Amino acid sequence: MAAPGAASIVGSPVRLVQYVVVRSDLLHQLAWPVGAVMTQACHAATAAIHLSYEDPHTQQYLAELDAMHKVLLGAPDEAALSGLSDSLTQAGVSHKLWIEQPENIPTCLALKPYPKETVQPLLRKFKLFK
Template structure:
């Protein structure tokens, strides 16, 4: 049993980078899917860059072939902004990506965290469709 427990323990502390994208950009505002994906990429890279020296970020990057991201959908700008405020109040490091020159918040990405640390703050958001 010790072997089984050892194999499962990394999953308990699995690092996850959450990306939350405004789903209305595609479904209501008719942005091209590729443009929306690029927004998520920008936010994810920015969050990694801003927190590059963080221990969890370094561990996440060291496990290059086992990176885990979860992409969630926020229904609109108000929900995305409210989430950013909630994360800030909870002390959760993230980057709210604001597309320029339009000055439009499009998505946000958290730095890598153990899933159990941040998932409760994101549970009202569903996987992006």
């Protein structure tokens, strides 16, 4: 697998995607309101874009404002989300683990925009958020 971010953005257009992974237990077991869970995803996605703002993929993603592509995946619980964050860090994949304050609860994470084929294999075990 090529190193994250190694896909060329010069020449043929690269389809970029921003993955957001949300803890599904917040909604289904811990009974958080839907709006609160959606807000966590928004926080993480915005933070990941901010942290990677100078990255060429992020710039391309933002330049194609009306064609942004996000995928929202579900992690079953905090342990799965934290494990994913560790795996992404080890693989050199830029992401933001969002920790809700002041409760100090990891709620979701978002990757910076990447070519789908670069990061999708690392997220294969996570299904679409329901």
